Amino acid sequence: MRFLLDTEQTAFGHTLDRMLSAADTPAVVRAWAAGNHGPGLAVWERLADAGVFAVAVPRAYGGMGPLPVELCVAFVALGRHAVPGPLVETVTAVALLSRLAERGEPAPAEEWLPRLGAGKARVTVALADGGPYALDADAADATFVVTGGHHALRLATGHGPVQPSLDPARRLSRPLTGGEPLAGGPAVRDAASYATGWAAFTTAAQALGVGLALLERTVAYARTRTQFGAAIGSFQAVKHRLADALLGLEFARPLLHGAAVALASGAPGAGAEIAAAKVAACDAAYAAARTALQVHGAIGYTAECDVSLWLGKARALRSAWGTPAACRARALELFDQ
Amino acid sequence: MDLDFTAAEDAFRHEARTWLAAHVPRTPLRSLETAEGFAEHRAWERTLSADRWSVVSWPSAYGGRDRSLLEWLVFEEEYYAAGAPARVAQNGIHLLAPTLFEHGSAEQCARVLPAMASGATIWAQAWSEPEAGSDLASLRSVGVRTAGGWLLRGQKTWSSRAAFADRAFGLFRTHPDADRPHRGLTYVMFPLDADGVTVRPVRRLDGKPAFAELFLDDVFVPDADVVGEPGRGWSVAMSTAGNERGPTLRSPGRFTSAARRLVGLWHAHADRDDTGLRDRVADAVIRARAYQLSAYEDATRLAEGGAPGAKSSLTKVFWSELDLALHETALDVLGPYGELADGAGDAPARGAWAEGYTFSLAGPIYAGTNEIQRDIIAERLLGLPRGTRRA
Known part of the structure; x- marks a missing residue:
């Protein structure tokens, strides 16, 4: 057993961190929230060059994956820098189409996966178990829809009006009905359920990154902000909140890595491991957000403060791709006899 | 990985x-x-x-x-x-x-x-004193130099297992002129049946004598029973404090096995519509798994030459709060049987949940209170400034 990132995986994370630190992501996020996708798409291209999408795409389609540990590392970095866009949804589509190919429907995978892995296309998805909305359909080249009941996969012909999210950089809309069916039946049902697991997994990794960013920024603030003649970070009430934020994040990470290992091995228990990781990472990120807001005080409650970019995301990711209640119900299976 | x-x-x-x-x-x-x-x-x-x-x-x-x-x-x-x-x-x-x-x-x-x-010798710890709990370095029990060893004088308390144990280990002030409170201490081992030792068992919440007060009246300890250098006891004790807080004292196996039993309890007894309770059972499961996986990380790090360091403070807060939450949840799942003490004839699982609950209540207090651990986490892991707590 070697249950830690290896040097290459760690270096991959550092490379992405450096690249995204230099990309001024707060400005990118604000532009994206305003419907200006240009700067975000430029970041997308650089992420593709760094291999973020290639690690999701199977080798048969020109990718390097699927490599769940590397994906986890990438999505922690994406969350840490609040990168906008249908990132989780693109990986979800990759999982959906590659599973469908394994189940005898290879055409959509052959058409889309090489482009998705190379970053030449961005797609979004609306799967029955993930709620009625597609994220960032206005920035996507295609919206894959799997409806409940008869389990048909189709490409949406467009989307309804954007429904603003508590995270302004998450642009939600309902896919329009209609569109040519690409596949149907049990293969689609199985592929959609498999893809929903990858969506929950990458959302959890993103949430962990969001929580880490909130904690880092808040610790930095608490070290420099003074009141009563002392840095507020020297006060025990502040310290203990920040210590609890770290505690939650520190024990969410092994669950995420455990889920990555389970996904890599194709173990039947992966769903429960993912659910546990999603609960822990999203709870930890949300707790970090509440602490970040409280420790920043009034400035943290403003849209002009960069912390706001992560606060909304921590809230939104909790219920994206698996509600807390659904994930907890699933996680019970971990220790079920 | x-x-x-x-x-x-x-x-x-x-x-x-x-x-x-x-x-x-x-x-x-x-x-x-x-x-x-x-x-x-x-x-x-x-x-x-x-x-x-x-x-x-x-x-x-x-x-x-x-x-x-x-x-x-x-x-x-x-x-x-x-x-x-x-x-x-x-x-x-x-x-x-x-x-x-x-x-x-x-x-x-x-x-x-x-x-x-x-098991021929069972050991008790003798750290705390009536006036030295979290502020352990302020301890007052002394060791006075004598021919071939030290004479221990003073009072220790909250000494777990000391009611029935054979020997104890602890810190004593041997160099009263040292410039800082945590200097001038010596780490010694001593027999609990020696001349000058009085053991007064202290009953914990459920009445059992889980710990004791120790009164020491010129108890002779030979030099052979001093661990490390005299006067350097604080660093001797602290160098292994991570063992008390890290994964070894309360192993993940305890919690994964208890969480498994809790899931069984939930399936057997619970009102299945009580999703609030179900979520708490799930949280116990998730946290037990997190602790297990975190220990696998620690084992990997150790195998590669790393050390636990201040991370053990995170671990201590985590397992102690998990233990409590797990047992509280079990007692809630048990409904009217949850209040039965472990001696009750009707006590579920022969009282194991009640005994475990009482035991878990002490977790956030011993081995350095969770408040002290949070200070350590904030200062050593997050790099926040030291407060006015310590000189």
Whole structure:
């Protein structure tokens, strides 16, 4: 057993961190929230060059994956820098189409996966178990829809009006009905359920990154902000909140890595491991957000403060791709006899 | 990154499981916090050590099996899954022994460790004093120099297991002129039946004498029972404080096995529409799994030469709060049976949940309160400025 990132995986994370630190992501996020996708798409291209999408795409389609540990590392970095866009949804589509190919429907995978892995296309998805909305359909080249009941996969012909999210950089809309069916039946049902697991997994990794960013920024603030003649970070009430934020994040990470290992091995228990990781990472990120807001005080409650970019995301990711209640119900299976 | 065990590790797990299946007492032992239960648990320590299962990670010279931290985690998973008794020898094994391995002389190791491994000597800790709890460095008990050793004077308290244990270890002020409170302390081992020692058992919440006050009136300790250099006791004790807070004192196997039993309890007893309670059961499961995986990280790091350091403070807060939440949830699932004490004839699981609950209430307090741990986390892991708490 070697249950830690290896040097290459760690270096991959550092490379992405450096690249995204230099990309001024707060400005990118604000532009994206305003419907200006240009700067975000430029970041997308650089992420593709760094291999973020290639690690999701199977080798048969020109990718390097699927490599769940590397994906986890990438999505922690994406969350840490609040990168906008249908990132989780693109990986979800990759999982959906590659599973469908394994189940005898290879055409959509052959058409889309090489482009998705190379970053030449961005797609979004609306799967029955993930709620009625597609994220960032206005920035996507295609919206894959799997409806409940008869389990048909189709490409949406467009989307309804954007429904603003508590995270302004998450642009939600309902896919329009209609569109040519690409596949149907049990293969689609199985592929959609498999893809929903990858969506929950990458959302959890993103949430962990969001929580880490909130904690880092808040610790930095608490070290420099003074009141009563002392840095507020020297006060025990502040310290203990920040210590609890770290505690939650520190024990969410092994669950995420455990889920990555389970996904890599194709173990039947992966769903429960993912659910546990999603609960822990999203709870930890949300707790970090509440602490970040409280420790920043009034400035943290403003849209002009960069912390706001992560606060909304921590809230939104909790219920994206698996509600807390659904994930907890699933996680019970971990220790079920 | 993987979670695979080698064939040798799997074989070790199988060997442990087979031995435990054949030896774990069918009837649970009485509480180790009672005189008769203490004796039963000591006998169990002898049974364990007779087949070299009491200290698997120790060198074979002292009764161990030279096993890695990962293999110890495997053993513990099997141990608690088998429903084996609590370890009455744990304070010696997990607190004193690591200190001896690091600071003890060869003579001390050879004399103390085999008797500890066999249960012949059961150790109690003697850290706290009436005026020195979290602020341990302010302790007042002294060691006065005498020919060939030291005379201990003073009072220790909250000494776990001391009501029935054989020996104790603790810190004493031997150099009163030292410039800082945590300097001038000496780490000593002493017998609890020596002349000048008075042991007054203290009953914990449920009435059992789980700890004791120790009154020391010129108790002679030979130089051979000083661990490390006289006057350097604080750093001797603190260098292994991570052992008390890290994954070894409260192994993940305890919690994964308790979480598994909790899920069974939930399925057997609970009102299935009570999703609030179901979520708490799920949280106990999730956190037990997180602790297990975190320990696998620690085992990997240790195998590659790393050290736990201040991370052990995170671990201590995590397991102590998990233990409490897990038992609180179990008592809530048990409904009207949840209030039955472990001596009650009707107590579910022969009182194991009630006993575990009472035990878990102390977790956030001992081994450095969780408030002290949060200070350490904030200052050493997050780099926040020190407050006015310490000089």
